[in-house]
Amino acid sequence: MEPIIRTENLSIQFGGHRAVDGVNFQMQAKHFKSIIGPNGAGKTTFFNLLSGELKPTEGEIFLKGESLADDSSIERTRKGLGRSFQITNVFPNLTVLENVRLAVQSREKVRFNFYKHYLQYKSITNEAVEILGQVLLDNKVNAVASQLSHGEKRKLEIAMLLALNTEILLLDEPTAGMSLEEVPAILEVIRSIKEQGDKTILLIEHKMDMILDLSDSIMVLFNGKLLADGTPSEIMDNETVQNAYLGGLYDEQLIKP
Numbered sequence: 001m002e003p004i005i006r007t008e009n010l011s012i013q014f015g016g017h018r019a020v021d022g023v024n025f026q027m028q029a030k031h032f033k034s035i036i037g038p039n040g041a042g043k044t045t046f047f048n049l050l051s052g053e054l055k056p057t058e059g060e061i062f063l064k065g066e067s068l069a070d071d072s073s074i075e076r077t078r079k080g081l082g083r084s085f086q087i088t089n090v091f092p093n094l095t096v097l098e099n100v101r102l103a104v105q106s107r108e109k110v111r112f113n114f115y116k117h118y119l120q121y122k123s124i125t126n127e128a129v130e131i132l133g134q135v136l137l138d139n140k141v142n143a144v145a146s147q148l149s150h151g152e153k154r155k156l157e158i159a160m161l162l163a164l165n166t167e168i169l170l171l172d173e174p175t176a177g178m179s180l181e182e183v184p185a186i187l188e189v190i191r192s193i194k195e196q197g198d199k200t201i202l203l204i205e206h207k208m209d210m211i212l213d214l215s216d217s218i219m220v221l222f223n224g225k226l227l228a229d230g231t232p233s234e235i236m237d238n239e240t241v242q243n244a245y246l247g248g249l250y251d252e253q254l255i256k257p
């Protein structure tokens with residue numbers, strides 16, 4: 001079966017440093033893959049290449065067999081490759097609901113016109129409310145975005161990504177900067193998206209327990225290179241991965257030996 005997304009020799013060079021170096025990767029539709037690797041391994045740069053924020057020095061990305069070389073970030077989103085909004089894309093003075101409604105609206109390209117689009121406007125609101133339920137923000141619908149806790153802001157980012165309704169979701173460290181108490185809620189949100197079964201999800205995370213809980217497969221980046229790609233147990237048992245990365249994690253006590 002044709003992978004939904006694949007890369008061929010994907011590389012980018014910053015000065016003398018190859019941050020992503022000849023990566024050949026592929027994913028089948030509806031698969032859940034996590035990307036791990038030490039700080040500076042190239043994970044976020046790899047996402048930036050997939051989403052179109054960076055152009056590769058070499059190599060290509062194919063979505064359903066079609067090269068994305070000439071497509072901007074917006075075009076890639078339109079074609080089904082969605083990346084979680086950073087909080088900078090959120091309007092801080094609008095409510096949570098208004099932010100998600102705008103994201104749904106941007107997908108639908110509907111401009112609000114009270115008479116003509118009343119029914120459409122209502123259905124957009126209903127969809128936004130439903131998405132907020134899915135990310136466990138239904139109790140914050142009318143809160144102003146800037147007043148949310150860090151964890152709630154990350155949920156809002158996921159809600160805005162879901163509003164775009166892309167087939168592929170790129171989630172870049174959704175638990176970054178969260179307190180330990182906030183992590184289980186995000187895990188639950190991501191698990192519920194996975195369990196709905198219609199999305200292909202690529203997740204960058206450092207929290208190994210979360211990765212092992214969610215992933216169908218794990219790929220390991222190290223110095224920009226794809227070191228390994230396999231099932232969670234294959235990756236955990238992989239000696240090269242142990243030496244290059246997991247050993248360091250044990251030291252940091254991020255996972256239990």
Ligand SMILES: Nc1ncnc2c1ncn2[C@@H]1O[C@H](COP(=O)(O)OP(=O)(O)OP(=O)(O)O)[C@@H](O)[C@H]1O
Pocket residue numbers: 014019037038039040041042043044045046
């Ligand atoms: N725009 C840029 N210009 C120059 N160097 C860059 C740029 N973006 C990333 N790099 C370098 O590329 C390397 C990979 O960075 P990247 O942020 O992708 O790593 P990462 O695996 O996501 O790390 P972390 O886990 O800390 O987020 C780093 O050495 C970084 O300094």
